[in-house]
Amino acid sequence: MSSSKHGVCKVSRPVTQPLAILHDSTTVEGVAYAIAFAQHERILRALKSWLGFTCAGVAAIIIPILHFIFVPLLLIVGAVLGVKRLRMVRMYTHASGICPRCQQAFELGLDAAQHFPKWTYCPHCRASLKLIQR
Numbered sequence: 164m165s166s167s168k169h170g171v172c173k174v175s176r177p178v179t180q181p182l183a184i185l186h187d188s189t190t191v192e193g194v195a196y197a198i199a200f201a202q203h204e205r206i207l208r209a210l211k212s213w214l215g216f217t218c219a220g221v222a223a224i225i226i227p228i229l230h231f232i233f234v235p236l237l238l239i240v241g242a243v244l245g246v247k248r249l250r251m252v253r254m255y256t257h258a259s260g261i262c263p264r265c266q267q268a269f270e271l272g273l274d275a276a277q278h279f280p281k282w283t284y285c286p287h288c289r290a291s292l293k294l295i296q297r
């Protein structure tokens with residue numbers, strides 16, 4: 164994972180993560196792309212998420228009967244998503260590489276909070292692939 168000169172990230176920036184792509188006993192190189200967030204951006208993202216759900220929870224007070232469910236649910240969801248966003252150091256976007264079986268280049272979408280290893284399939288030949296961080 165690339166990092167700034169002093170090891171402290173000031174703004175969000177695109178970063179790459181080298182990957183190993185495995186199929187049977189063949190291994191090739193690949194790359195995962197992500198956006199690394201600075202600490203103040205993580206706090207802002209968490210606050211936006213928490214405030215959005217809290218406002219929705221407050222607005223749900225006017226809905227008769229359902230407010231007994233919606234208000235606590237939205238407050239809890241806002242807090243949980245806020246903590247998740249606060250902890251999210253990087254957001255993965257996609258991975259690219261060459262399939263070890265069919266030798267064709269491919270690009271795969273990744274979950275924002277992707278954890279490796281990831282098992283997936285080649286979009287061309289449907290070979291099972293295992294993506295591991297280098």
Ligand SMILES: [Zn+2]
Pocket residue numbers: 262263264265266267285286287288289290
């Ligand atoms: Zn393939």
